[in-house]
Amino acid sequence: MASSHGNSTHSESAKTEQIITEFFAKSLHIILECRSPLMSSRNFSGEQALSSPSSSSSSSSSVRPRDKWFNLALGECPAALENLDLWRQSNFEPVVVDVILVKRGLSRTQSLKESSNAYSSDHEEVLSGSEEKIIERWIVQYDTRKPREKGSTSRRTSSNVLHTLYKKSILLLRSLYATARLLPAYKIFRDLNCSGKLRPFTLTHRLLSFVEPFTRKEESEMQRFSFTPVDTSSGRLCLSVLYHSSVSDASSESSTPMSPQFIPDYVGSPLADPLKRFTSLPVSSPSSLPFSRRHSWSYDRYRASPPAYFSPSPTHSEPPAANALQFGPVNLPPQHPDSSSVHKTNNSYDEYYPSPNFTPSPSPSPPVYMHGNHLSNAALLRTESAPVCIPKLNLQPSLPMNDNNRPSRGSKLDMSTGLPNTGVSVEKLIVKDDSKKHYGTKISAVNSSQCSISRSSSRSFLDDFDDSDFPCHFDVEDDDPMYHGSRPESFDKKSHIGDQMDPQAGGTFPIKKSQDAAVGALVHMLKKAPPLRQELSTSTADSTHVSSIRAEHPLDSSHSVLVASKTTADALEELQGFKRMKDCLLSQGGGTCNVAAGIWK
Amino acid sequence: MNCEVCQLKELEVEHFEIREVLRCILHTIVFHRALGLVRPKVIDLELFDITYVQCGDGELEKKIDEKIEQFISWVEKHPNKKSQVCISFYEVKNKHPSWFTNKTERLYWEQWYINLNVSQQQKVHSGKSHPSKIVVDPGENSLEERSNRRAALESSLREVLFQIIKFVNEKKDHVPPISDGVVYFPYEITIPSSSDSAFGMDMIKRMLQTGHPTMLS
Numbered sequence: 100m101a102s103s104h105g106n107s108t109h110s111e112s113a114k115t116e117q118i119i120t121e122f123f124a125k126s127l128h129i130i131l132e133c134r135s136p137l138m139s140s141r142n143f144s145g146e147q148a149l150s151s152p153s154s155s156s157s158s159s160s161s162v163r164p165r166d167k168w169f170n171l172a173l174g175e176c177p178a179a180l181e182n183l184d185l186w187r188q189s190n191f192e193p194v195v196v197d198v199i200l201v202k203r204g205l206s207r208t209q210s211l212k213e214s215s216n217a218y219s220s221d222h223e224e225v226l227s228g229s230e231e232k233i234i235e236r237w238i239v240q241y242d243t244r245k246p247r248e249k250g251s252t253s254r255r256t257s258s259n260v261l262h263t264l265y266k267k268s269i270l271l272l273r274s275l276y277a278t279a280r281l282l283p284a285y286k287i288f289r290d291l292n293c294s295g296k297l298r299p300f301t302l303t304h305r306l307l308s309f310v311e312p313f314t315r316k317e318e319s320e321m322q323r324f325s326f327t328p329v330d331t332s333s334g335r336l337c338l339s340v341l342y343h344s345s346v347s348d349a350s351s352e353s354s355t356p357m358s359p360q361f362i363p364d365y366v367g368s369p370l371a372d373p374l375k376r377f378t379s380l381p382v383s384s385p386s387s388l389p390f391s392r393r394h395s396w397s398y399d400r401y402r403a404s405p406p407a408y409f410s411p412s413p414t415h416s417e418p419p420a421a422n423a424l425q426f427g428p429v430n431l432p433p434q435h436p437d438s439s440s441v442h443k444t445n446n447s448y449d450e451y452y453p454s455p456n457f458t459p460s461p462s463p464s465p466p467v468y469m470h471g472n473h474l475s476n477a478a479l480l481r482t483e484s485a486p487v488c489i490p491k492l493n494l495q496p497s498l499p500m501n502d503n504n505r506p507s508r509g510s511k512l513d514m515s516t517g518l519p520n521t522g523v524s525v526e527k528l529i530v531k532d533d534s535k536k537h538y539g540t541k542i543s544a545v546n547s548s549q550c551s552i553s554r555s556s557s558r559s560f561l562d563d564f565d566d567s568d569f570p571c572h573f574d575v576e577d578d579d580p581m582y583h584g585s586r587p588e589s590f591d592k593k594s595h596i597g598d599q600m601d602p603q604a605g606g607t608f609p610i611k612k613s614q615d616a617a618v619g620a621l622v623h624m625l626k627k628a629p630p631l632r633q634e635l636s637t638s639t640a641d642s643t644h645v646s647s648i649r650a651e652h653p654l655d656s657s658h659s660v661l662v663a664s665k666t667t668a669d670a671l672e673e674l675q676g677f678k679r680m681k682d683c684l685l686s687q688g689g690g691t692c693n694v695a696a697g698i699w700k
Numbered sequence: 701m702n703c704e705v706c707q708l709k710e711l712e713v714e715h716f717e718i719r720e721v722l723r724c725i726l727h728t729i730v731f732h733r734a735l736g737l738v739r740p741k742v743i744d745l746e747l748f749d750i751t752y753v754q755c756g757d758g759e760l761e762k763k764i765d766e767k768i769e770q771f772i773s774w775v776e777k778h779p780n781k782k783s784q785v786c787i788s789f790y791e792v793k794n795k796h797p798s799w800f801t802n803k804t805e806r807l808y809w810e811q812w813y814i815n816l817n818v819s820q821q822q823k824v825h826s827g828k829s830h831p832s833k834i835v836v837d838p839g840e841n842s843l844e845e846r847s848n849r850r851a852a853l854e855s856s857l858r859e860v861l862f863q864i865i866k867f868v869n870e871k872k873d874h875v876p877p878i879s880d881g882v883v884y885f886p887y888e889i890t891i892p893s894s895s896d897s898a899f900g901m902d903m904i905k906r907m908l909q910t911g912h913p914t915m916l917s
Contacts, residue, residue, distance in 0.1 A: 170878075172739040266735065267872045273732050274865045276740055280751040281861055289744070289751070324862075327869035 114261055115331050119241050121168045122268050122336055123194060126239045126275060127306075128173050133279050134198045134235070136291040136302055169269045171276065192308040193240035198284055202230040202300045233317075235284045236341040238310065243334035260332060267329040268336065274326060275338060282324075282342050313341075320345075703808045704874050706867045708860050710782070710815035713853060718775065718818065720747050721857060722768045726787060726889065727754040728861055729812050730764070732868040733789055733875075736883035748854040752861065757883060764889070771891040775818050778892070785814040786890040791876050806886075809874050812864075 166172035279285060284302070291298055313321070318341070325339040713721050724745055731740070734755040741756035754761060771785055790806040876885065 166739075167737065170735060170737040172737060262877060266875065266878055269735050269878070270732065270868060270872050270875065273735075274868050277728060277731060277753045277861070278865055280742060280753060281858060281865075285751060286749065327872070329872075 111261060112333065115264065115333065118261070118264055118268060119191065119331065119336065122272070123191075123239055123241075124165075125169050125171065125173075125272055126237075126338060127194060127196065129171075129272065129276050130196050130198075130237050130279055131304060132173055133285055134196075134288055134302055135304055136288060169265075169272050171269070171272055191241045191243070193238060193310075195307040195310050196235075196237040196239075197233045197305045197307070197311075198235035198237070199303050199305060200232045200234045200284075200287065200300055201303055202232075233313075234287075234343045235282065236310075236313075236321075238337070238339050238341075240337050241331075241334055242328070242337050264329065264331050271326055271329055271336070271338060278324065278326075278340070282340070283344060284342065702874055703811060704867075704871050705811045705813070706864070707813045708815060708863055709856065710817055711853065711856050711860065712817045712819060712849075714819055714849075715772075715775065717747055717853065718772055718816065719768055720745050721816070721853075722771065722785060722814065723764065724748075724750065724752045724857065725814050725860060725864070726764050726768075726785075727761075728752050728864050729787055730760060730884055730887065731755045732864065733810075733887065734884035735875075735878045736881065738883060747850070748857060750854060750858060750861070755884065760884065767889040767891065774892050780818070782815065782817045783892050785816065787812045787814070787887055788890065789885045789887050792886060806888075809876060814860075 163172075287300070288302055291301060320343060321341045322344050323339060323341050326337075328335040328337045708725065711721060724743075727743070731738070731753050734757070738755040738757070741754040742751060743754055744751050767785075771783075775781075775783060788808050789810040790808045793805040793807060
């Protein structure tokens with residue numbers, strides 16, 4: 100416009116143009132730097148200190164030419180640069196940046212890296228099962244239609260005008276920088292950049308030169324923040340953002356599908372009732388609700404995940420949880436005697452793994468196993484859960500002190516999930532052997548389970564089992580009613596079986612694939628457990644384990660820390676250890692508990 | 701030159717929250733008044749789920765922290781009072797001001813008032829150095845209260861930050877031109893204690909602290 104008037108004006112307009120161009124570039128850079136997880140991840144990893152000026156102190160790295168623009172030195176942001184080059188050819192067309200929250204499908208959760216790579220480019224529809232939602236829309240535009248000619252403008256020297264323009268652009272970009280980090284979407288970005296955490300969602304972006312209108316509903320859900328435009332001699336620079344004020348909800352929703360996977364396996368919170376979970380899962384999907392909620396909750400707690408957008412939204416998790424449960428029963432058929440044990444293991448695994456005692460659970464890998472399980476995997480699972488649970492769990496039940504323990508019911512010790520686990524795990528191992536001696540160990544575990552179950556029926560039943568002390572934490576749970584209701588069948592069986600160890604029960608389970616069957620299997624396990632326990636107490640190895648476990652109990656409150664400290668590597672190691680143990684057991688057939696204990700050690 | 705004034709919304713804070721809240725606000729303000737070359741430093745608050753931006757200047761950070769410490773000790777001596785922290789930006793008229801006199805004229809072009817209402821109820825529980833670890837359970841009710849209160853403060857704090865951003869956006873004309881090599885405009889932070897007997901010393905100190913770096917650079 101002004102270019103036709105003489106040299107000075109020409110150079111002025113050229114400079115103005117340059118400022119505008121750079122303004123676009125910088126805004127894009129600022130936005131993408133804190134919305135595009137891949138690009139800015141370096142800022143958080145600290146690997147590339149040089150290229151991450153934003154996180155380092157001002158004194159550090161050299162100033163690149165681009166940094167000088169608007170006196171704002173930013174990290175590298177390849178995506179912004181690429182996009183910018185395209186934009187430069189478009190003659191000041193508006194830039195619309197849609198920031199999109201992508202919830203991954205369940206199947207994809209494990210391949211985070213793959214998917215994130217895929218996201219780096221703008222448009223790719225990466226996942227069939229994924230769900231996209233625009234959570235922010237930034238609009239940067241240069242509005243030339245109504246240049247505002249202020250009277251004062253003409254009187255100023257061109258350099259003054261440029262200086263003012265530049266200064267105001269700087270101010271605008273400063274506030275853009277701060278605002279981008281105040282908006283809710285930034286939390287998601289930050290969350291994604293926390294290393295070592297698997298997220299069921301990610302952020303991607305899409306750059307357009309026009310606005311794809313939202314539906315009314317969409318628009319009504321969003322809030323707008325408009326930055327005050329900066330006037331230039333020929334137009335004005337406008338910047339605005341539409342954003343969801345409740346993005347955290349969205350991200351938490353997305354997180355739920357994942358949570359069932361993780362949580363059941365790894366995270367057991369001492370607070371959550373193991374029994375409840377058990378029952379709820381197998382019984383019916385509706386009942387799984389509490390289950391999922393707990394899981395997600397425990398997830399937050401124990402994963403030491405950052406503050407959490409992950410707030411557990413229970414509703415969405417149901418389906419996955421149900422799936423996880425079903426898998427257990429399916430596995431059963433292959434191994435008849437063991438099937439019950441397998442089932443048990445799964446349960447125990449889910450429930451107890453997270454317990455404070457088990458520090459080893461932290462790694463995400465276990466969930467993978469669970470899902471991936473085929474028949475062959477079932478064995479793995481078994482072994483896995485067993486070793487983990489056994490050391491800690493066994494100890495308590497086996498202890499001669501059981502009677503003494505009783506008074507402590509409801510105390511923190513009882514709360515520790517570890518105890519029940521041990522019982523279950525032991526069972527698995529022992530079951531194969533079928534030797535009555537081994538049963539003793541089983542019994543202890545069973546006792547705990549029985550206690551919970553029996554308490555509704557009769558206290559006396561509990562009393563019969565010396566081990567009952569343990570179960571206390573089960574008793575504490577309020578959810579029991581559900582438990583009972585859901586598994587009347589199993590309960591009956593239990594009562595029938597009573598003190599007897601019934602290998603037969605295992606046979607029945609495999610046949611039934613229904614949830615009821617699973618419940619039945621669970622009950623069965625519980626029943627079996629009590630007799631075994633005594634044996635364990637006799638074995639010296641076990642007793643030592645117990646003592647160590649006991650020592651750990653006081654730490655319950657700090658269990659989360661312990662859990663966090665475990666790495667995936669640790670978990671793998673353990674798993675392998677279990678495998679070995681399992682093999683050993685299998686080969687030995689009638690092997691004794693002592694051997695197993697030695698291996699575990 | 702007219703002096704723009706921004707009164708920030710009053711925040712009800714507990715003693716142990718003062719430090720973070722003030723840091724967050726003061727740095728956010730200064731960041732918007734640091735028009736020289738900066739490498740922004742992004743800080744996540746510990747007590748709140750809020751991220752703010754510093755201009756990545758160690759000196760500045762140190763001075764702000766010092767000022768905050770002074771304010772906190774003032775609060776300890778004057779409990780249960782509403783208090784105000786003011787950060788002002790000015791231009792110095794004299795090109796070569798001498799540091800040890802008050803001769804130089806300061807033209808204030810902007811003042812921000814941070815209004816705090818410090819409640820003392822939780823002071824017993826709060827440790828100075830480890831504010832985030834304070835959460836001992838005083839019972840469920842009070843826990844719930846605390847988290848509610850915390851959430852309320854967090855959203856108020858966020859509001860204040862937006863208030864700053866809006867102000868910065870709306871008022872640009874009064875901001876002095878950028879001088880080369882000056883990262884941030886000269887500023888001073890005033891806390892209630894400046895009316896104490898140490899006033900004179902404080903003035904000199906403040907001059908040294910605030911005027912000095914900007915002018916040198």
